[in-house]
Amino acid sequence: SGGVCGRWLMDHNSDTAIWFHLLGKGEGWAHSPTWEPPLKMDAGDLVLFLPHAEKHYLSYSPHEVPFDTTDARAATWEEGPVGFVCGLIELSMPNSAIWQALPAEIVIKKADAGEILSNLIQLIIKEAAGNRFGSFSVIERLCDGIFVLVMRHCIEQELINQGVFVAMQDRRLETVLGLIHQQPWQPWTMTSLCSHAGLSKTAMSEKFTHLLGSSPIEYLTTWRMQIASSWLKESGMTVERVAERCGYDSVSAFSKAFKRSFGMSPGCYRKGIT
Template identity: 65%
Template sequence: MDALTPLINGLNLHAKLVYSGGVCGRWLMDHNSETSVWFHLVSKGRGFVHSPRWPAPLALNTGDLILFLPHAARHFLSYSPEHLPDSDQDTRLTPWLDGEAAFVCGEIELAAPKSTLWQALPAEVVIRQNQAGNILPRLIELVIGETSAQRFGSESVIERLCDGLFVLVIRHCIEEGLVRDGVFAAMQDKRLSTALGLIHQQPWHGWTLNELCTRAGISKSVLSEKFSALIGHSPIEYLTLWRLQIAAHWLIEPAMSVERVAERSGYESVPAFSKAFKRHFGVSPGTLRKS
């Protein structure tokens, strides 16, 4: 198995559909978040992104996809490149057919958005309809088709398709060289990808450096050097970080207490777990859970 699939599965990341339909009038969208990835797919017409990231408002046309990670600059989507409304009070939401423009908008919640895992990705990812290779445009077409049809279960289908969109966007970033360090960049190295795949797929295994090197077919010095250069941690340090990433996502599940997460994470006590968690993420497990 590749290194990306068990990473996505391990964190149980899922898209939540926030809006699917048309917009009219002097519309404005304010979808900024410090904890979620926001995505906007133009399913009809066009819109404009107002952000300090670009010197002029960025035009988005039918079939274009844009994602904003939590470290993106504050931004707005609007009907015009010249005018940015002060609020969304003039926004009129309509069925897809009646809209001057139409969007599929959603979010993917990240339990630890400030971790190096996500910070290594671009803050904004723009994928034009004609720049996405072969598979991603087909999936975008399916989302747009399901949006315009409005059949039974459409929202559920769109959410599952958007799960796939997020994975394909990460793959796009890796294959197009948009990430130059961090875990996603390391996946481009075949032997590092093998070691990462083992860690991601079996995080609770008692991995040693020797075993990882043997399974990945790489020397200890080379593996340690490459991990340090690209990820900023030794293989065993990254294993600990990956376990804590999983723990962070357990913490945002309503049925999971801090005590249970600490136990499932292999820590003998809550204080030991809390100390390790705060050292890596800067907040205690309880604080993250409350927020």
């Protein structure tokens, strides 16, 4: 958190992280192909950018994106006419369906935040402005709740009507998704998943198709491949070990499934990373 002076510009574009920007005082503008004219931000407004958001910038002006910022500088909260609290959530699997189902940009104006989120935002702003003992640590902990409350806001305001976060509002689907996400190596079948959820195969398939766009087993396979792509980035992790951790008895079967998802073998994927 802190203040900014002059012709300031913020470029927090990321392919792997969710960035949030809370404007604590002053005003600013978000420049993105999504908004024409640029989105005006006032004190108390919150905006989040997910990895699949288009190129965007925050600027001091609705008319200019000043790439030459030699006359801009960071300042203390008290000194700067504009003050921000910014943070990021680094994602290990940014291309996962969990994140891709969310809006690329999420804007919550102060007047629309609702009581609980609004109170949290105001508490964060007060801590940022106070510069008291432990303020940084307090802000860090308070910001942990921002994302959860933003997801609640999006669901309750029907900004999202499909995807994992919506599906998990269904208690029985939450059970199934929890099993898949936490234990992807288990040899799950439609029968075993339906047994845990207390649903028929027909009902389970209809719910998954409507909310997630795939069958339970297709979703399981996609989730395993997303996790596999993350594990393959780890040094010292072999293809054989990744296959085992994803619940495959043979490297060959794992490699075929991986190639269907990523268009290349696990070995080639690793080489492309390294």
